Amino acid sequence: MNERMNETAAPPQSEDSYNFAYLDEQTKRMIRRALLKAVAIPGYQVPFSGREMPLPYGWGTGGIQLTAAILGENDVLKVIDQGADDTTNAVSIRRFFARTAAIKTTTRTQEASVIQTRHRIPETPLQHGQIMVFQVPIPEPLRFIEPSERETRAMHALEDYGVMHVKLYEDIAAFGHIATSYAYPVRVAGRYIMDPSPIPKFDNPKLHKSPALMLFGAGREKRIYAVPPYTEVESLDFEDHPFEIPRWESCCALCGSQESYLDEIVTDDEGGRLFLCSDTDYCETRQNAMNMTKGGA
Amino acid sequence: MPSVLHVSNLGKTFTLHQQNGVTLPVLSEINFQLEAGECLILRGRSGAGKSTLLRALYGNYLPTDGSIRVRHAGAWLEMVGAPPRSILAARRSTLGYVSQFLRVIPRVSALDVVTEPALARGVDPEKARRRARSLLDNLNIPERLWRLSPSTFSGGERQRVNIARGFMVDWPIFLLDEPTASLDAANRGIVLELIAHAKKRGAAMIGIFHDEAACEAVADRYLEMGAQPAYQKTGETKYACGTNFQ
Amino acid sequence: MTLSAISFSPETAARQFLPVSDPDDSMPILSVRDLTRLYGPEKGCQNVSFDLYPGEVLGIVGESGSGKSTLLAALSGRFAPSGGTVRYCQTSGEWLDIYATSEARRRQLFRTEWGFVEQNPRDGLRMGVSAGANIGERLMAQGARHYGDLRAAGLQWLSHVEIDPARLDDFPRAFSGGMQQRLQIARNLVSSPRLLFMDEPTGGLDVSVQARLLDLLRGLTREFSLSVILVTHDLAVARLLADRLMVMRRSRVVESGLADQILDDPQHPYTQLLVSSILQT
Numbered sequence: 001m002n003e004r005m006n007e008t009a010a011p012p013q014s015e016d017s018y019n020f021a022y023l024d025e026q027t028k029r030m031i032r033r034a035l036l037k038a039v040a041i042p043g044y045q046v047p048f049s050g051r052e053m054p055l056p057y058g059w060g061t062g063g064i065q066l067t068a069a070i071l072g073e074n075d076v077l078k079v080i081d082q083g084a085d086d087t088t089n090a091v092s093i094r095r096f097f098a099r100t101a102a103i104k105t106t107t108r109t110q111e112a113s114v115i116q117t118r119h120r121i122p123e124t125p126l127q128h129g130q131i132m133v134f135q136v137p138i139p140e141p142l143r144f145i146e147p148s149e150r151e152t153r154a155m156h157a158l159e160d161y162g163v164m165h166v167k168l169y170e171d172i173a174a175f176g177h178i179a180t181s182y183a184y185p186v187r188v189a190g191r192y193i194m195d196p197s198p199i200p201k202f203d204n205p206k207l208h209k210s211p212a213l214m215l216f217g218a219g220r221e222k223r224i225y226a227v228p229p230y231t232e233v234e235s236l237d238f239e240d241h242p243f244e245i246p247r248w249e250s251c252c253a254l255c256g257s258q259e260s261y262l263d264e265i266v267t268d269d270e271g272g273r274l275f276l277c278s279d280t281d282y283c284e285t286r287q288n289a290m291n292m293t294k295g296g297a
Numbered sequence: 298m299p300s301v302l303h304v305s306n307l308g309k310t311f312t313l314h315q316q317n318g319v320t321l322p323v324l325s326e327i328n329f330q331l332e333a334g335e336c337l338i339l340r341g342r343s344g345a346g347k348s349t350l351l352r353a354l355y356g357n358y359l360p361t362d363g364s365i366r367v368r369h370a371g372a373w374l375e376m377v378g379a380p381p382r383s384i385l386a387a388r389r390s391t392l393g394y395v396s397q398f399l400r401v402i403p404r405v406s407a408l409d410v411v412t413e414p415a416l417a418r419g420v421d422p423e424k425a426r427r428r429a430r431s432l433l434d435n436l437n438i439p440e441r442l443w444r445l446s447p448s449t450f451s452g453g454e455r456q457r458v459n460i461a462r463g464f465m466v467d468w469p470i471f472l473l474d475e476p477t478a479s480l481d482a483a484n485r486g487i488v489l490e491l492i493a494h495a496k497k498r499g500a501a502m503i504g505i506f507h508d509e510a511a512c513e514a515v516a517d518r519y520l521e522m523g524a525q526p527a528y529q530k531t532g533e534t535k536y537a538c539g540t541n542f543q
Numbered sequence: 544m545t546l547s548a549i550s551f552s553p554e555t556a557a558r559q560f561l562p563v564s565d566p567d568d569s570m571p572i573l574s575v576r577d578l579t580r581l582y583g584p585e586k587g588c589q590n591v592s593f594d595l596y597p598g599e600v601l602g603i604v605g606e607s608g609s610g611k612s613t614l615l616a617a618l619s620g621r622f623a624p625s626g627g628t629v630r631y632c633q634t635s636g637e638w639l640d641i642y643a644t645s646e647a648r649r650r651q652l653f654r655t656e657w658g659f660v661e662q663n664p665r666d667g668l669r670m671g672v673s674a675g676a677n678i679g680e681r682l683m684a685q686g687a688r689h690y691g692d693l694r695a696a697g698l699q700w701l702s703h704v705e706i707d708p709a710r711l712d713d714f715p716r717a718f719s720g721g722m723q724q725r726l727q728i729a730r731n732l733v734s735s736p737r738l739l740f741m742d743e744p745t746g747g748l749d750v751s752v753q754a755r756l757l758d759l760l761r762g763l764t765r766e767f768s769l770s771v772i773l774v775t776h777d778l779a780v781a782r783l784l785a786d787r788l789m790v791m792r793r794s795r796v797v798e799s800g801l802a803d804q805i806l807d808d809p810q811h812p813y814t815q816l817l818v819s820s821i822l823q824t
Contacts, residue, residue: 158647159647166676166679169679174673238688239689312810314816315819352808359800381800403757
């Protein structure tokens, strides 16, 4: 754990031969213009001319371009992958910006001004001024039922959203409850239906009226969308099957949290298993606090 | 009795475009009126246009010229040139057509075939079915057949189902196209009874009967069709009726 | 055919006491004028005009390539015509010019007051979701948000179209062609439309299945007093279902009128050919 803390203290050597944050200024301007439009029309997918990035599609090419476009010299960047700061993807992206932009990086949610994420929203409540950048594989929530892009655009334009509930209906018909557990569709500001990226539906309530700005980038599909701070984000549901977030019977084996999103870890071949917080920073913060209390006593 | 049907200068010529445009003048200058409670019998040799006239009155054939006015829903309806929905409305509540041939609709039971005209008029379904049952019973259709589609019935059974359907509703005007043809004596008697009953109620009728006894039983007047001028059987009738063949 | 003048003779005085009924006492539900959409000379449809009244079933017949389907597409708001108008009388009594109104309003009409039954049920159904979801979609699009109610509607409509309600959660691909077609009808009728378009609804079905579907359609059109525009090349289907017919040939309507009159006493040479060559009843 200490190694990671050191990362902040001693950033890797910056690469002067690259433009600040890798992308050229024209591209950043283009992306910022798309971002402004996305913020102005919450939930609306804005096309942008995504660039080739030095990582494969599916690894966060959308998110990384957004991050590159919004980073300033004083920003502090946190990158998480499924809640963890120490996975390959998160470490690579953090190091990428440390080298190309010479900015500070962190694993602490509270310290970060920009948080790029794959499939989670941190447990620590976000604050005003923070920006979340989501990596999005399939930005179109209607795609599962309507293959034509032309048609889905018309459906968004005309608020022709009847089919969204068809998916939820099918869930209940098949499983007795709404079984969609991630990429759970939401309605933003009472208008656009949006795919919140594959975050667990556990995180959906965190989007609602969040003080932070939420930006979504899909690199392969070349779409950007956004949820501005303090925007209403409502998860779709039925009157007799309201939206619910999952609860666990156990608590985190390390920090004892009963509120956070837990990952199940299989520990041996005899069926032994543990539940751990998916958000590593949250878990460590709580563990440190517990140790402090013990040490003080 | 009030007049219910006016036919004037009615003509019908068939043009067969598939056969070098041959024209067949079948009806011309037909003029007659019909009163409620009266039965007019069409007479003439085969091919004189008796069935054609009935079909023209029902809107099934398109007259070439002339006028057919039917007293329908408290007003006169000019059938010639009327829009389809007006003709359908007249068929629903004013004009009944009883022929010997039943157009079988797949999967529709005999009982439903008979009940349908009453339902189309908005009669209470239970009441309509009761009447349908008694009609089928009177016409000697065995009860085990009522639930079956007439597509499997014999020719005679189908004909009787069709007659039951024809008499299901108290039409003000009946068009009867040989309803008694090929029926046995008992069933013919029942059909004649139905006709007599409808007449007594005030229904006007135009019919084709090939069987003289049946004619005698129901006729008030005759309309001779074909080459001969029309003549009237009963002296009381004040309206001229007949055909002038060109 | 000309409508000859009636002379009032003294002996027919009785009829003068009665007014001559006015056939135009009700409002049409659809009013079509000079509708034209051509892909080439005599390919498509041109100068089609008619009024459709509430509860009427209008059959459009003609051979392949006569322009029936093009006309249906133009009537149903799917392809803008190159000329002419299609006006729809809304429930409020106000007229709506289908091609002058917004795409949003058109779509709203399509999923509420109108229905379209495709020849191939695969084009009209969502094959990847259950029968119940297919039926419920229009209701959900209209804002129904109660799962229990949606299911109840699904069950009710399955039995309406003679499909075992136990199959509510089955996928349409597990259904036979006739059942798929009936499911498509249920999916359309669930929103209580006033106007239904049908393109060869019995097209790809076995004769025995056709009869059942025809009978069902006949019953449903009457039960819900639907106005229907039906395209078919099968004159027996036209006779059974339609009140009125329009006969198309080479993009033009050559004859129109009462269905049984057109079939039993066709006037136009082409209709005579059509009837004499196809109809054997």
